[in-house]
Amino acid sequence: MNKQFEDKIIEEITSIKNEVKEIRGKDRISNLIDVDKFNSYFIGLSVISLFIIFSYYINIDDKENWARNYLFWGSIGGKIILSILVLNYIYRFNFIKYFFELKFTKLISGLIFSAAVLYSNSKASSLINEIFSVSATNFPYSLTFTTAFYSINYIANILSIIALILTIIFIFLEINHYIDKKEFNFDKEKGIIIIFFLFFIISLGLQYREFSENAIRFKAYQLALAMDFNKKYSCDGIPSNFSVAYIGNSQQKVIINMSNSEENVPLNFENFLMNSDKGFVSKLFIVQPCFNNQISLQQGSTIIKN
Numbered sequence: 001m002n003k004q005f006e007d008k009i010i011e012e013i014t015s016i017k018n019e020v021k022e023i024r025g026k027d028r029i030s031n032l033i034d035v036d037k038f039n040s041y042f043i044g045l046s047v048i049s050l051f052i053i054f055s056y057y058i059n060i061d062d063k064e065n066w067a068r069n070y071l072f073w074g075s076i077g078g079k080i081i082l083s084i085l086v087l088n089y090i091y092r093f094n095f096i097k098y099f100f101e102l103k104f105t106k107l108i109s110g111l112i113f114s115a116a117v118l119y120s121n122s123k124a125s126s127l128i129n130e131i132f133s134v135s136a137t138n139f140p141y142s143l144t145f146t147t148a149f150y151s152i153n154y155i156a157n158i159l160s161i162i163a164l165i166l167t168i169i170f171i172f173l174e175i176n177h178y179i180d181k182k183e184f185n186f187d188k189e190k191g192i193i194i195i196f197f198l199f200f201i202i203s204l205g206l207q208y209r210e211f212s213e214n215a216i217r218f219k220a221y222q223l224a225l226a227m228d229f230n231k232k233y234s235c236d237g238i239p240s241n242f243s244v245a246y247i248g249n250s251q252q253k254v255i256i257n258m259s260n261s262e263e264n265v266p267l268n269f270e271n272f273l274m275n276s277d278k279g280f281v282s283k284l285f286i287v288q289p290c291f292n293n294q295i296s297l298q299q300g301s302t303i304i305k306n
Contacts, residue, residue, distance in 0.1 A: 038092065039188050042085055046195045049078035049085075053202065060274070072270050079206075082199055083159060089192075090162065120150035128220055132285055134255055138247050142223035149219060153211040160203035167196045210273055221281045222272060229257055235290040247287065258284035 056071035091097055124146035128136035136143045170193045229243040244254040259282040
């Protein structure tokens with residue numbers, strides 16, 4: 001009786017083990033299918049994005065090309081899509097996914113991100129102060145966007161480092177595979193290596209072209225002229241063709257753009273984003289009180305009444 005009972009238990013345990021193995025096998029197959037599907041999606045969308053990006057750069061000086069404007073906006077979208085794909089690819093590694101799901105990882109990441117934004121803001125403030133010799137708080141629009149530009153520069157730097165490290169790792173893995181198998185086939189893994197290497201090149205381009213130190217400097221200058229300075233003001237004694245920006249909360253002083261030049265104001269967004277490392281930053285700015293006849297008359301009448 002006990003023997004039959006033991007045999008039945010063993011049979012049930014064996015059956016359970018077989019079911020567990022079958023489930024695990026299905027999970028592994030499912031995971032392999034998901035990985036292959038993601039790799040195909042990653043390669044397909046990345047190739048389209050890279051094609052549009054490099055098509056724009058090839059035609060960047062061809063102003064007669066009717067498709068250049070569409071390629072420009074497509075290249076911006078392509079860079080954003082590539083960044084999203086690369087980050088999602090990295091997040092698929094189990095140890096990275098587990099690491100970022102930890103509570104303190106999110107806390108530390110948030111603190112680091114906040115510190116990076118604050119540092120970008122301080123650099124933007126110093127830059128604007130150096131250009132105009134007044135506090136950057138008087139130029140809220142250019143300060144906000146310049147902070148964003150510095151942040152993009154740092155993000156591009158991080159992404160380029162990640163892309164380079166992964167490219168090197170994948171190359172070593174492929175070399176090791178070639179040594180073991182003695183065969184070379186152009187498969188999805190080789191395509192992924194090429195995509196990461198090209199993404200590394202694009203990230204470097206963002207750091208040293210669109211968002212280089214010189215480019216950010218001229219962008220801040222252009223933004224201030226276009227958004228913070230204004231030709232509509234109530235101050236007397238200032239030529240009507242000059243633009244001014246009010247200084248301080250009381251707005252009793254103004255900084256005047258004496259260059260009176262429209263050439264540094266960007267013609268369009270493409271010109272602003274892509275050609276901002278080729279301009280000259282003028283220093284023809286002066287600060288003076290803002291006198292207004294109507295305000296002076298009101299103050300005078302108040303004094304007489306008293």
